[in-house]
Amino acid sequence: MTAGSTVLVVDDDVQVRxxxxxxxxxxxxxxxxAGTIAEAIDAIRRFQPAVVLLDLxxxxxxxxxxxxxxxAEQRPPVIxxxxxxxxxxxxxxxxxxxxxxxTKPFGASELLARxxxxxxxxxxxxxxxxxxxxxxxxIDQPRHTVTIDGREIHxxxxxxxxxxxxxxxxxxxxxxxxxxxxxxxPSAVEHTHYLRVHMAALRRKLxxxxxxxxxLLTEAGVGYRLREPAA
Amino acid sequence: xxxxRAWYAxxxxxxRMSELRDVSTDPNAARxxxxxxxxxGPLEIAPTAAGDRRAPPARAARERPGALAYVRAxxxxxxxxAFGLLVFPYTTLADITMLYLIAIALASLRGRRPALAxxxxxxxxxxxxxxxxxxTFAVSDTNHVLTFAVMFAAGxxxxxxxxxxxxxxxxxxxxxxxxxxxxxxxRDIAGATTPGDVAAVTVRHxxxxxxxxxxVEIPDAGEPGALVSAAGLMPLARAEQAVARWAFEHxxxxxxxTDTLAGARVLALPLVADDAAVGxxxxxxxxxxxxxxxxxxxxxxxxxxxAGLALARVRYAAEARAAALRAHTEELRSSLLSAVSHDLxxxxxxxxxxxxxxxxxxxxxxxxxxxxxxxxxxxxDARRLERILGNLLQLTRVESGLVPSREWIxxxxxxxxxxxxxxxxxxxxxxxxxxxxxxxxSVDPVLFEQVLINLIDNxxxxxxxxxxxxxxxxxxxxALEVRDHGAGIPEGVGERLFDKLVRASTAPGAGLGLAVxxxxxxxxxxxxxxxxxxxxxxxxxVEIPAEPALPGAPRPTRDALAELPVREAPAPTEAPAPTEAPAPTEAPAPTEAx
Numbered sequence: 001m002t003a004g005s006t007v008l009v010v011d012d013d014v015q016v017r018x019x020x021x022x023x024x025x026x027x028x029x030x031x032x033x034a035g036t037i038a039e040a041i042d043a044i045r046r047f048q049p050a051v052v053l054l055d056l057x058x059x060x061x062x063x064x065x066x067x068x069x070x071x072a073e074q075r076p077p078v079i080x081x082x083x084x085x086x087x088x089x090x091x092x093x094x095x096x097x098x099x100x101x102x103t104k105p106f107g108a109s110e111l112l113a114r115x116x117x118x119x120x121x122x123x124x125x126x127x128x129x130x131x132x133x134x135x136x137x138x139i140d141q142p143r144h145t146v147t148i149d150g151r152e153i154h155x156x157x158x159x160x161x162x163x164x165x166x167x168x169x170x171x172x173x174x175x176x177x178x179x180x181x182x183x184x185x186p187s188a189v190e191h192t193h194y195l196r197v198h199m200a201a202l203r204r205k206l207x208x209x210x211x212x213x214x215x216l217l218t219e220a221g222v223g224y225r226l227r228e229p230a231a
Numbered sequence: 232x233x234x235x236r237a238w239y240a241x242x243x244x245x246x247r248m249s250e251l252r253d254v255s256t257d258p259n260a261a262r263x264x265x266x267x268x269x270x271x272g273p274l275e276i277a278p279t280a281a282g283d284r285r286a287p288p289a290r291a292a293r294e295r296p297g298a299l300a301y302v303r304a305x306x307x308x309x310x311x312x313a314f315g316l317l318v319f320p321y322t323t324l325a326d327i328t329m330l331y332l333i334a335i336a337l338a339s340l341r342g343r344r345p346a347l348a349x350x351x352x353x354x355x356x357x358x359x360x361x362x363x364x365x366x367t368f369a370v371s372d373t374n375h376v377l378t379f380a381v382m383f384a385a386g387x388x389x390x391x392x393x394x395x396x397x398x399x400x401x402x403x404x405x406x407x408x409x410x411x412x413x414x415x416x417x418r419d420i421a422g423a424t425t426p427g428d429v430a431a432v433t434v435r436h437x438x439x440x441x442x443x444x445x446x447v448e449i450p451d452a453g454e455p456g457a458l459v460s461a462a463g464l465m466p467l468a469r470a471e472q473a474v475a476r477w478a479f480e481h482x483x484x485x486x487x488x489t490d491t492l493a494g495a496r497v498l499a500l501p502l503v504a505d506d507a508a509v510g511x512x513x514x515x516x517x518x519x520x521x522x523x524x525x526x527x528x529x530x531x532x533x534x535x536x537x538a539g540l541a542l543a544r545v546r547y548a549a550e551a552r553a554a555a556l557r558a559h560t561e562e563l564r565s566s567l568l569s570a571v572s573h574d575l576x577x578x579x580x581x582x583x584x585x586x587x588x589x590x591x592x593x594x595x596x597x598x599x600x601x602x603x604x605x606x607x608x609x610x611x612d613a614r615r616l617e618r619i620l621g622n623l624l625q626l627t628r629v630e631s632g633l634v635p636s637r638e639w640i641x642x643x644x645x646x647x648x649x650x651x652x653x654x655x656x657x658x659x660x661x662x663x664x665x666x667x668x669x670x671x672x673s674v675d676p677v678l679f680e681q682v683l684i685n686l687i688d689n690x691x692x693x694x695x696x697x698x699x700x701x702x703x704x705x706x707x708x709x710a711l712e713v714r715d716h717g718a719g720i721p722e723g724v725g726e727r728l729f730d731k732l733v734r735a736s737t738a739p740g741a742g743l744g745l746a747v748x749x750x751x752x753x754x755x756x757x758x759x760x761x762x763x764x765x766x767x768x769x770x771x772x773v774e775i776p777a778e779p780a781l782p783g784a785p786r787p788t789r790d791a792l793a794e795l796p797v798r799e800a801p802a803p804t805e806a807p808a809p810t811e812a813p814a815p816t817e818a819p820a821p822t823e824a825x
Contacts, residue, residue, distance in 0.1 A: 087677050105617055107610075193639045200641045204668065211643050211650070211664045218648035221677035 005050035005119055006030045010040040010066065011081065012059050020053060023108045029115070036060045041069050044076060051118050052078045054098070056089055067096050077118045081106075087221030094175045094222070101173065101222075117171035117228055134170045135215060135229035137206065139163060148206060158183060159202045162195075163226075166216070171228030173219050199224060304338035304349035312356045319361060327361050328378055332385055339389035346390035347383070354379045409530045412440045416534060420541040426510075429545055430461030433512065433538040440534075441527065442516065447502075448475055449510040449542065458511065467497075467513065475499045479511040486513075500535045504543030512538065570742065574619055578612035585609045618688070622743040625681055629750040635675035637755075637779065642670040642702045642709065649683035656688065661697035670702055672709050673779050678751045683711075685744035686771050690715040694769055708757070708774040719763035728761050748773065755779070 009020045012035045021031045032047045034040040037060050044052065044066075056063040067078060080093040080101040090101045099118050102111060132139040136149045146153055146163065155163065161183045166174060174182075177189045184191070199218075203210040217225045311334040315327045331353040338349030358368055362375050370376065416436040423429040430447035437445040446463030450456075458475060460467075467475065474486040478499035486495040502510040512535055585605040588594060597605075643666045650662065672679075683700075690698050694715025701712045720728065729749040730742075748771075749759045757775030764770040 105613065196638075196640055196644060200644060200668065203643075203647075209664070210668065211646050211666050212662070213647045213651065217651050218644050220645075220648045220680040221675075 005115075006032060006047055007115065008032045008034060008040065008043050008047065008049035008052045008076070010034045010043075010052060010058070010063065011055040012036065012057075013055075016055070016081075020111075023111065027112055037063070037065045037069070040066045044070065044074075049076050051115055052076050053081055053102075054078050054093075055081045056086070056093065064093055064096055067093065067098060072097060077121070079114050079118060090222050091175050091177070094173065095177050099172065113171065113228060117169065121169050121172065128164075128168050132164075132167045134167050134226060137163075137167065137215065139167055153205050155202070155205060158198050159205070162198060162202055163206070166224060166226035170226045173223050173225045175223040177223075179223065300341040300345040301348055304341060304345040305352055307334045307338050308349055308352040308356055310334075311353070312360055316360060324361055328357065328382075331357055331382060335382055335386045336389050339386050340393050341390075343387065343390040343394065346386035350383045350386035353382055357382075409533075412436070413530065413533050413537070416440075417537055420537060423541055423545060424548070426542055426545055426549075427461050429538060429541045430463070430510070432541075433534065434463040437512070437514065437531075437534060441514070441531065443514045445515075446513045447510055447538070448479070448513065461510070463513075471495060471497045471513065475511045475513050479508045482506075482508050487515075500531065502535055502539035502542055504539045507543075509539055509542040509546065571619065571623060575616060578615045581612040582609050582616075619743065621681075622685070622747045625678075625747050626743060626750055629678070629747070629754050633754065635678055635751075635754050637673045637675055639671050639673050640676055640679075641668065642666055642672050642711070643668050645672070645674070645676065645679050645683060646700060646702070648676075649680050649687060652680070653684060653687055653691075656691055657698075660691070662687075663697055663699045665699070665701040665703075667703065670704060670709065672775065672777070674755055674775065675751075678754070682748050682751050682773060683713075685748050686711075686713040686773070689713075689744050689771070690717075690769070693717060704777060705774070707777055709777045710772055710774045712770060712772045714764050714768055714770045716768040718769075719767055720761055720769045726759075726761060729759055745771070 007020075007024050007029045009017050009024075009031055010033075011017050011020070017033050017035075021033065024031050032043050032049055034043045035058070037058055040052070040054070040058075040063075043049070052066070054063045054066055063080070067075065075097065077099040078093075078097070080090060080098045081104055082090055082093075082101060083104050093101065099121070100114050102114055128141070130141050132141070138147045140146070141164070144160065146155055146160065162179060165179055165182050176192045176195055180189045180191060180195055184194070188194070199216065200210070203213055203216050206215060207213045215227050217227055219225055308331070311330050315330055319327060335346065335349050335353055339346035355368075357378070358370060358375070359366060363371055416432070419432045419436065420429060423432050426449050430449060433447050434445045437443065444463070446467065447461050448458040449461045451459040458472075458479060470492075471486075474492045474495045474497055477491055478485040478501045481491075482501045482503050483489075483491070484498065484500050485491040486498045487493065488498060497513050497515045500512045500514070501508045502512060512531075514531070585608045589597070589602060589605055594602075646664065646666050650657070687698065687700070690713050694717030697716060699712075699714040701710075701714075703710055729745045745759075745761075752759045752773045752775060755775045756779055757773060759774075760772045762770055
């Protein structure tokens with residue numbers, strides 16, 4: 001369903017671009033390439049790609065400049081490419097409006113999964129359906145209930161809100177700040193510990209073994225992600 | 232330094248020096264001057280070679296003993312006269328003269344002028360009251376003129392002798408004080424280990440001993456040829472900087488009272504060791520100094536000499552340390568480089584070989600199983616490369632002083648994140664977990680995930696399943712243990728496993744993973760241990776402080792959590808239920824702390 005979308009690859013390394021071009025073409029995506037911030041902004045205006053893969057270290061500056069140069073409504077979803085150990089940069093990019101990130105080196109399956117998640121979201125404006133199903137987890141918004149494999153579990157309002165935020169887009173990472181802001185409001189964005197405690201409680205209710213979570217995944221130093229169920 | 236003494240001697244004429252000494256020996260004078268707060272000191276009195284002498288302070292004003300001394304002198308004479316009049320009927324004139332001599336001697340202890348005043352009064356009183364014709368100032372016998380002369384002479388001799396004695400006593404006190412000051416300084420400066428320490432100790436002692444403000448400047452390490460203030464709060468004007476520079480470059484005193492840049496408000500003394508200037512002391516008199524004599528300068532020089540030697544000693548020590556460290560770092564770097572380059576080259580060889588086989592002319596004719604095998608080898612070895620590079624990077628980062636950004640995190644979440652990332656590597660091997668859900672640690676989440684990943688990865692590579700992962704609170708620490716059921720740790724290896732490049736088995740790896748574990752644990756104020764568990768298998772333990780005193784937010788309390796309001800709750804508000812120890816019914820029975 002996602003094949004055929006145009007992907008803009010922004011990376012100054014020719015080899016990376018070559019790999020991405022080949023892999024994406026093999027899965028039916030057309031690619032457009034850019035090596036600098038200026039080229040990237042130009043390419044977004046001209047080709048209106050469905051997804052942008054954005055490397056943060058570009059020769060003419062920080063890749064975030066691409067995010068900042070365009071107003072949110074004109075901006076296709078962006079997946080940031082970065083190295084491990086740059087969790088701070090990832091968080092900044094995500095909070096600045098990037099949809100997700102990929103840590104280099106990444107495998108093709110990971111890449112395609114991220115692109116699929118982003119394309120499914122369709123830019124992030126789609127209304128959430130009343131009933132969400134993620135793997136065995138079923139969230140009934142009007143009735144305010146959650147079931148796992150048909151078994152109902154009782155969540156506090158906070159836990160319900162947290163799960164709902166994550167389930168709106170399974171597979172997509174949400175930063176601590178985003179979750180705190182959504183559930184508690186913008187003034188609460190520094191209270192990361194608060195979030196962790198509630199996530200621990202939520203895990204305890206949803207996961208068979210909370211220390212080996214299958215659904216509520218932690219992205220260390222970044223945030224949380226609800227695992228995308230295998231197709 | 233002897234130049235400085237010559238400087239002092241040359242510009243303070245001997246007469247003046249003795250005059251100054253005299254002043255200093257007179258306690259009345261000193262007291263009076265101290266009370267008046269007159270800003271007079273050797274540094275400021277010293278006339279300049281250029282000849283722009285300051286007007287010398289009025290001599291009388293500085294030497295006059297207190298009025299009290301005169302009152303006492305005259306009082307003594309008056310008392311003697313009264314007593315003499317009482318006893319005169321029963322004694323001779325010679326006895327009365329003796330009484331007056333005693334009175335003059337007593338008054339002479341107060342200084343020369345009171346002595347002369349007393350002698351004059353005594354002569355008048357004796358003449359008037361006792362010498363016939365009595366109650367006139369006429370003198371009938373010329374013998375009495377000699378008596379008067381003797382009385383004056385006695386006063387002069389006694390006052391001079393007392394003065395000299397006092398002066399000697401005072402000089403002894405000063406010498407003793409100087410010796411003590413110098414001794415205290417020498418003792419303190421011996422403990423200084425950095426140029427900053429040396430400078431700070433020097434300034435502190437100088438300002439304790441002398442009524443001056445002092446600054447110590449040393450050569451700027453960052454900018455060759457420049458001087459930088461190492462201690463002392465005195466701000467220096469550009470002209471004063473020039474004085475310091477000159478003294479430093481010429482290894483001679485400069486500024487106030489010297490031949491050079493005499494117009495300056497400060498005196499700069501170079502700190503010299505081994506014929507090289509290592510710094511400079513700049514002093515400025517702050518208030519009336521207690522050292523009016525030339526004794527101040529030799530002491531100042533002695534301080535400067537000691538400070539110079541200490542500065543040189545500290546510098547040599549630092550250079551030796553730096554050289555040792557450089558050698559050590561160099562050695563470590565080269566061994567790390569050789570080991571890592573080997574470990575990087577091996578997977579690269581596999582990747583290159585496998586890829587070229589697949590790409591080669593016969594690649595298409597390989598059986599599908601062989602192709603898959605080669606491809607998975609490429610993937611495995613690429614991951615291996617990534618791990619080595621990641622560890623190397625992390626190690627460099629932490630060892631070069633990266634400060635962990637701590638947060639309070641449930642240990643369970645850390646373990647979960649690490650296990651998720653190792654999902655593929657673990658495969659279907661059994662992992663037994665015992666992590667209490669309420670256990671919270673203040674750690675850097677990214678760094679600590681790396682600790683867990685490296686420990687688990689290490690157990691997967693060198694041990695045998697099942698893996699056991701435990702965490703518990705032990706006194707003031709949080710302990711984390713990873714245990715496998717393999718061969719255990721060879722005898723005598725133990726903690727050395729945490730050193731870089733040490734490997735216990737022949738399994739592939741660069742020997743960096745555990746070094747990273749230790750570096751991160753140390754950065755968290757913790758420690759690591761390794762041993763063979765009873766019953767077999769290796770056991771690696773990391774302990775970190777449960778309540779770190781240092782940076783990071785205080786441990787959040789449950790009350791604090793309850794205070795945070797929820798945004799537009801979609802349902803009727805319910806008490807914020809979740810806690811650090813949630814619903815026991817659904818908790819997997821964990822936690823027997825061992």
